[in-house]
Amino acid sequence: MSKEMMKPTSKDLEFSTFYVGTTLCGINILKIEEINKHFNITTVPQSSDYIKGILNLRGRIITIIDLGKKLGLDSVEKNKDTRNIIVNSNDEHIGLVVNGISDVVVVREDDIEAVPSNINGVKGKNFKGVLKTEKQLIGILDIDEILKE
Template sequence: MTEDNIAKHGKKGTFQISCFYVGEALCGIDIGFVQEINKQVLLTSVPHSPDYVVGIMNLRGKIVTIIDLGKKLGIESTANITDDTRIIIVNSKQEFIGFLVNKVTDVVVADRENVSPAPSNIKGVKGKFFQGVYKYKNKLVAILDVEEVLENE
């Protein structure tokens, strides 16, 4: 991770990554952004919304916009709902947003100093959407930059 990213995303040391799949891409989010992981996929569609907005849901009285993370990242859609499909609710700028993902896997404890800069392209996704990559069990976890993904919201 570059010094700029360390300064921007936290101090040196360890942090936890909630890992999930979007299509074939293994991704992760710094657990500090994650409010909860929800199996509920009963959504209300929103007319005239961008194609990556699959709908909204009521989460204990709060309206949460649900984004098809696959479409937002420019890879395959995650809107094909299965038993593994989950919605990762994140808190960004005092607003709850849900990312529709194919499957949630592990929570990984990572050392910030072992996070490498994101390549320009990860499984067909532009590197700008990621803070970096972390090697875990012979796999690379692409760490999502939540603010960058939501920049055009």
């Protein structure tokens, strides 16, 4: 965890950050159910190409989505850093495969800036905003928008 982490106050937001390709992205931590390394995935023929398959997570069937492909970037190749972020979107649990997990950052709401018209070729509407840290920019993802059909 980084040094700049502070105790969150009611006005602060916490973002879990992770890599999709080389892009650092963040999701509001309250959206996340869990992060795991389950990859015993059953492929689903005839589904969209960004769908990796389905997974049994303690008796629930969960759709696993390749976040890289979904955002129009390169597909996420599996290695030791690959993680599965289970998010809760519209009462459904959905797994997002990402290239690696990074820190949890705490920011004030007004620190988030509007999306520049073009970040790394990703469609702007998938982002809620951009967060500037000392090292890098973090794209804040709009999960509900991304997971819309």
